[in-house]
Amino acid sequence: MAAQTILFFPAGMMEVAGEAVAAQRRGEQVIGASSLDHDPDRVKFRDWEWLPFVFAPEFDAQFAALVARRHVTRVVSFHGAVWAHLARLLPSLPNPPELHPPRSPISAREGGQGRVWREDAEYLAEAWLGLAVPSLPSGLEFDGLADTAARIQGESNALKLAALVAVASVAPLGDVVEIGTLYGRSAFVLGWLARRYSLGPVLCVDPWRAEAARQAPAFLAELSQGWDMDPIFEGFRRNLSPCFHGTLNYQRQTSRQVRGDYGPGWQVTTPEFGATSYTGRISILHIDGNHDFDCVQSDVADWLPLVSPGGWLVLDDYFWPFGDGPRRVGDRLLAEGGFDFAAVIAKALFLRRSACE
């Protein structure tokens, strides 16, 4: 197969950087081009060309000459107007390069997963809770939520996130506590839901340390050896701090350590999220930390008593291919009772604390 020569134009757009760097790393022939005399993004490209502005009378001829001289096979453009001009121009060239994205960047974005997700949440809420949920977010809000959550590396899938939406829409007021946050995918959804339904502040608890992330099943223990959790901790703060200043915060400690401090009026202050005050009563408790039986057991013993009547426990990985810690703890809770609702959705056990015990 003939080698590709990819022209990025205009090369200074945000979407270009990642793609161009990756293509250069793969050893592909990459050219950046811009109409600015001193484009600051030039440094990202080993190979650079200048082109007139797309509206200049000489643009078409100079662009055609560049394509022919450099044997360009693919043109990447994320600028709506430039893309539209190139879509008209390229077919008229002798060896037309392929244009990427194939549809206008202005209209190329699909509807996302949001609408399907909303239907899932609606179905789950009605089928499960037996009541019409007061106000599910609109399809468009779901689109935004699903798209943004999907961009965060994580282990929670769309169905579980849809179930969280259903749960949040009927949860009582109080703190939303997550044990085990990783990069913050589920925390992002919880943070958004807590605000959308005015539930209360969110607390993310995770030591972000390899020793804590290490779990007993031999297969996992071996694979997770030497994981560096610092970039994950940084990723979490990068992902969530732009959205939740003051309304969400974190503690980089084990759940047991944090439980010692947590209570009514407790305040957490961090450089990225500012100050957040907690009520000490939990609306939704998401336990998704270390899945070894002893850890899940102590997470439940420490935190479940703080969940308000009508509040929720989401015990992640009740069905888990690597071990049975969450399953054994969940089965014990089911046997003990105290819940007026129980269901497994997307491998997680959802339990609602009875309003009157």
Ligand SMILES: C[S@@+](CC[C@H](N)C(=O)[O-])C[C@H]1O[C@@H](n2cnc3c(N)ncnc32)[C@H](O)[C@@H]1O
């Ligand atoms: C399965 S991941 C969490 C996934 C996350 N909820 C998501 O949606 O992507 C488990 C996390 O639990 C954390 N963890 C391990 N032991 C913990 C503990 N004792 N307390 C709190 N978090 C813990 C690990 O550091 C890891 O980040």
